[in-house]
Amino acid sequence: SIASERYRTAYHFQPPKNWINDPNGPMYYNGIYHSFYQYNPHGSLWGDIVWGHAVSTDLVNWIILEPAIERDTPADINGCWTGSATILPGGQPIVIYTGGDAENHQVQNIMLPKNRSDPYLREWTKVGNNPVLQLVGPGFNSSQFRDPTTGWIGPDGLWRIAIGAEVNGYGAALLYKSEDFLNWTRVDHPLYSSNASAMWECPDFFAVLPGNNGGLDLSAAIPEGAKHVLKVSLDQCDKYMIGVYDLKRDAFSPDTVLDDRRLWLKIDYGNYYASKSFFDSKNSRRVIWGWTNESDSSSDDVAKGWAGIYAIPRAIWLDSDAKQLLQWPVDEIESLRGNEINHQGLELNKGDLFEIKGIDSTQADVEIDFELTSIDDADPFEPSWLLDAEKHCREADASIRGGIGPFGLVILASDNMEEHTVVHFRVYKSQQKYMILMCSDLRRSSLRPELYTPAYGGFFEFDLEKERKISLRTLIDRSAVESFGGGGRLYIIARVYPVALVDERTHMYAFNNGSTTVKVPQLKAWSMMTAQVNVKKG
Ligand code: DQQ
Structure with a gap:
């Protein structure tokens, strides 16, 4: 209809039709930006989720490719949910994402590009030992265990990731360690948790230097004076804390602990959720992507044939007194x-x-x-x-x-x-x-x-x-x-x-x-x- 076309965005990312939600595994690899996204190939409401895939050289104009993964293994037959990309030393991209398994437990799976010399990395292969992570034990809830972060390396040379979870009913970012990114063990304490809220979705963890808008690569050495940011999604918005990553305890420690989560800072104060950032090595900056849902009714979305857009990718950095994050639309958008x-x-x-x-x-x-x-x-x-x-x-x-x-x-x-x-x-x-x-x-x-x-x-x-x-x-x-x-x-x-x-x-x-x-x-x-x-x- 005319309304559907008039309301369609002209430069905020959305695929030609259907539903999208969380941005997944954003990365810059061999001259190309990759955006994966939670996508329903069959309609404009949430469901049947696969990983849509789009590529770009400028974060403004996008080429939509075939979905990177679909639900076709026992470890993700009930869902291919949110996850993140990490580029391993030597240039191997690797993605860890949440699957809904045959028993409807949330588990974590790994996939790799089939052919690294394909500039668009169109095809992806799931590894044979999926799921690489399951959650069992007292206090845990296997249906609240999802959205692994990008990996980072600790002082012992081991990889780490954090995963959103609920522990005894409270929000937590569980911490895992691995030598090879395939075999993971849970660290006995979380990266951070708080009894001020329930389940945390889509944690994002990154380092920033006060007053410096050059981004940092989490898996490179973190410079002296850096701060860390933990972002979590809850209450229909993305909230964050600034603090330090205490290497001795291997845990995040916020500079200010606010017991009332209404006071937590937000990445965006509007309609914005499930954001994920990545280090853009082309322009030495950290870029954050977030999902903006429709605010019309589901029947409007069915009539439009599409739902969900992404906010303009934003450069994100820390202000000079380390009190709050600053954000600005990537310069490339000015080409329009x-x-x-x-x-x-x-x-x-x-x-x-x-x-x-x-x-x-x-x-x-x-x-x-x-x-x-x-x-x-x-x-x-x-x-x-x-x-x-x-x-x-x-x-x-x-x-x-x-x-x-x-x-x-x-x-x-x-x-x-x-x-x-x-x-x-x-x-x-x-x-x-x-x-x-x-x-x-x-x-x-x-x-x-x-x-x-x-x-x-x-x-x-x-x-x-x-x-x-x-x-x-x-x-x-x-x-x-x-x-x-x-x-x-x-x-x-x-x-x-x-x-x-x-x-x-x-x-x-x-x-x-x-x-x-x-x-x-x-x-x-x-x-x-x-x-x-x-x-x-x-
Ligand atoms: N969306 C995904 C989940 C995530 C939620 C499912 C957040 O992995 O927790 O589409 O919007």
């Missing part, structure tokens, strides 16, 4: 920028709405700097808001005038504003520092029924004494809206389905509804071309 508009020296007074014209408002990349003319009128910050930023975004929405803010962008708005999505900031003063609220409010994004339309949001600290400019970059891609606030300090991806998009009649505005005037020294926006993500070749 088409006609550009540019405004300088705008001023947004209380109540102003400025229409951004001259680009395709349904497929755009918008970069805007908001400069505060004064920071005197910031409203006081209340720490309890941190427990539920979404509630705060609902209560203090774009129509509620504040001291500083709300200001931001109104996007995918219909002619009469009956439909619109708002991405906005508010500035608060907290003791010695400033806290910024960023919201992506979908509550009026569409007139269609049966959509999930929350007001997503999160807070970040910002040094306004040093820097008066708060930047916003928003990638608009039909039904996807992906925003980066404060130069990559907070990120929100969301899905919207305005009726106005079906008619291709949408508008975009910059606005300020705070009492303090904000300047816009720079506003740049581009129409975005359609990436080649849907071509079937080979």
Whole structure:
């Protein structure tokens, strides 16, 4: 139908049809990026999962290949679920993934490319001794044991991986060791576990250097001063902790232990799950991929014939005071920028709405700097808001005038504003520092029924004494809206389905509804071309 095509993303990865969920085994190998993905070859709802496979030279344009693996052995007959790739010394790629076995236990399996000289690594072979790992014992639950990480080498020269599990009902990343990546033994303690939550899905574990956006390869020597990050998926979002990998104990130890998991930092504050990162040796960076589900109904997905997209691959690194991760869309995405508009020296007074014209408002990349003319009128910050930023975004929405803010962008708005999505900031003063609220409010994004339309949001600290400019970059891609606030300090991806998009009649505005005037020294926006993500070749 027309709606199905209008809502299809133009440069956020999705296969030509059907359901996708978690990104699996991302890697850069011999000049090619590989993206595998949980894929239902038969329909647009979750089920019959195989590993879809796509390859790219730039993380923007993709060639879709045949699935890499299907359910055809006793160790994965009930599912080929999430897993990770590791490149062994000597250049051997190896993948470990979760299978649902004939008894419906979750077990771990290994596969290898059949022919390493095929540049696309099209065919994969499962090893004869699968499953290489099963989970038995008191306190364990063999139906909560999945999603192995990429491997890393410890000081004893042995490989390690972590696997998501539930131990006595609590979330854990179990730790395993191996000499040859085929025979594994469980270490008697987990890499990390916490009684603040149940099952952890899709753990991701990686090293980062504070203030350094060059990525680190986990299986190379970890430099002095490095920190480690443990990401886990739960509560419909991806949360992470920063800490150290204590080599003596062979365990992760977070810098701050937060007993209330509502306070754990998030990789993304919107619709984003099951992310996985990899070291990109081509560009010396760590890149993270995440899945963004639909937020329309299952019957809408059946009607569309597709469901699920990936967020733009993002470079991810640690800020200089080792407090939070920063993220930015990979530079390659800028190759899709088409006609550009540019405004300088705008001023947004209380109540102003400025229409951004001259680009395709349904497929755009918008970069805007908001400069505060004064920071005197910031409203006081209340720490309890941190427990539920979404509630705060609902209560203090774009129509509620504040001291500083709300200001931001109104996007995918219909002619009469009956439909619109708002991405906005508010500035608060907290003791010695400033806290910024960023919201992506979908509550009026569409007139269609049966959509999930929350007001997503999160807070970040910002040094306004040093820097008066708060930047916003928003990638608009039909039904996807992906925003980066404060130069990559907070990120929100969301899905919207305005009726106005079906008619291709949408508008975009910059606005300020705070009492303090904000300047816009720079506003740049581009129409975005359609990436080649849907071509079937080979
Ligand atoms: N999706 C996979 C599981 C994983 C879950 C199954 C997370 O391996 O735990 O499709 O979305």
